[in-house]
Amino acid sequence: MTATLPIVRLFRSRGPGSDRVAFIELFFDLVFVFAVTQLAHHLIEHLTPSGVLETLVMLVAVWWLWIYTTWVTNWMNPERGPVRWMLIIVMLVGLVLSTAIPEAFTDRGLQFALAYVVIQVGRSAFVAISYRRVGLPVPAANLVRITIWFGFSAPFWIGGAIVGGTPQLMLWTVALAIELLAPTLLYRVPFMKTVALEAFDVAxxxxxxxxxxxxxxxxxxxxxxxxxxxxxxxxxxxxxxxxxxxxxxxxxxxxxxxxxxxxxxxxxxxxxxxxxxxxxxxxxxxxxxxxxxxxxxxxxxxxxxxxxxxxxxxxxxxxxxxxxxxxxxxxxxxxxxxxxxxxxxxxxxxxxxxxxxxxxxxxxxxxxxxxxxxxxxxxxxxxxxxxxxxxxxxxxxxxxxxxxxxxxxxxxxxxxxxx
CATH class of the missing domain: 1.20.1410 (I/LWEQ domain)
Incomplete structure (x- = not known):
């Protein structure tokens, strides 16, 4: 029992004060301030219909990274060492993604795509493994489903970055459509039991x-x-x-x-x-x-x-x-x-x-x-x-x-x- 206690503490309790926003979460947000600034500059420099669509795709991607991490820190305790280091790693990879935004549809598309996929898949897998080690199979299975859905969209992100041009915008749009649809389908995966929405409770x-x-x-x-x-x-x-x-x-x-x-x-x-x-x-x-x-x-x-x-x-x-x-x-x-x-x-x-x-x-x-x-x-x-x-x-x-x-x-x- 004492061996599993540090692992259990990786997750938030639901007691009084447990929903407090931690300082590391505010620190984490700084990367996304930079990302939003980059998006604004990209649109200013590309005031065309295609430029608007490019900015929209990247804006949704940046928001999707941030909101999924927010869900994770809603479940996990960001003040525990492993969770804190996970956030710091996501910050670093997020910084790599943000620096690619101005040229994401020219020379740095692969940099943007790889950083995005690494964050989404890696963070979800980390939470799934953490739940499994604690002995909570239902939330662990939920996070496995989320990881699978991000894995399903990953080829569209990477493939779009490789081909470039108009197909890149189309493939990245497909990737986002897959990810935006996933929550409404409760991350259903063949041969895995579907769970109710109540299983995704939050503080x-x-x-x-x-x-x-x-x-x-x-x-x-x-x-x-x-x-x-x-x-x-x-x-x-x-x-x-x-x-x-x-x-x-x-x-x-x-x-x-x-x-x-x-x-x-x-x-x-x-x-x-x-x-x-x-x-x-x-x-x-x-x-x-x-x-x-x-x-x-x-x-x-x-x-x-x-x-x-x-x-x-x-x-x-x-x-x-x-x-x-x-x-x-x-x-x-x-x-x-x-x-x-x-x-x-x-x-x-x-x-x-x-x-x-x-x-x-x-x-x-x-x-x-x-x-x-x-x-x-x-x-x-x-x-x-x-x-x-x-x-x-x-x-x-x-x-x-x-x-x-x-x-x-x-x-x-x-x-x-x-x-």
């Missing part, structure tokens, strides 16, 4: 906090891109206004997610208990990809506006500047709906207004990128203001429920003490 508070921290990192990346470009440009009235517009846009994005979404999502998944696996899969695994995509587009749009604030608006700048908040509003709409909120009409109206602006902008004489981004900020600000008047009642109800739960728990504890 809800940890999952929600990790997702929120990634959103902060992504928004921080937007500030980094904006600040870097501003520091290199001549200081003019237009450049200062463009910097203020970029900063205001980032704050508005933060308010949309954190004011009336992140905290409620944390409470919602904690209350779900046995349904936490389903919520983690839909809300924090799939839907957050849309939110991260909106933040990346925001950084790209800010870069384009800062570079040429007073030029006539071109088609690419118009598309990026209006698509970023529209995509982010869509992500927030679906996210908040998935955690029990109604369909928010403010978000739908905001998306409709941004679409109308995109259609009408070419007919507006003298419209500049600077003016466009302030109009967009005005639309998003209106959504935020509406939410500030609509949401407090629902938030107060949540707070009341939390207080009632606390009172009932206290009364129950007193009853047990009296007995």
């Amino acid at each position: 809800g508070a940890h999952m929600a906090e990790r997702a929120g921290l990634f959103m902060i990192l992504a928004l921080g990346e937007s500030i980094i891109v904006t600040g870097t470009l501003f520091s290199r440009n001549e200081i003019t009235t237009s450049s200062v206004l463009a910097l203020l517009a970029a900063f205001a846009g980032t704050i508005l994005f933060w308010l949309l997610y954190f004011s009336h979404g992140a905290e409620h999502g944390s409470r919602f998944i904690q209350r779900a208990q046995s349904d936490s696996g389903r919520i983690a899969r839909l809300t924090y695994t799939y839907l957050h990809m849309i939110l991260v995509g909106g933040v990346v587009l925001l950084a790209v749009g800010d870069d384009l506006v800062l570079a040429h604030p007073d030029d006539p608006v071109d088609a690419a700048t118009l598309a990026i500047v209006t698509a970023a908040p529209a995509l982010y509003l869509l992500g927030n709409l679906l996210f908040k709906r998935s955690i029990g909120r109604p369909w928010l009409r403010s978000h739908l109206v905001g998306m409709a207004a941004l679409t109308a602006l995109w259609l009408a902008a070419p007919a507006i004489p003298g419209l500049t990128p600077l003016a466009l981004t302030w109009i967009v900020n005005g639309i998003v600000a209106l959504v935020v203001v509406i939410d500030e008047y609509v949401w407090p009642t629902a938030e107060d109800e949540d707070a009341g429920e939390d207080e009632d739960d606390a009172v009932r728990a206290d009364e129950s504890e007193r009853g047990r003490a009296a007995e």
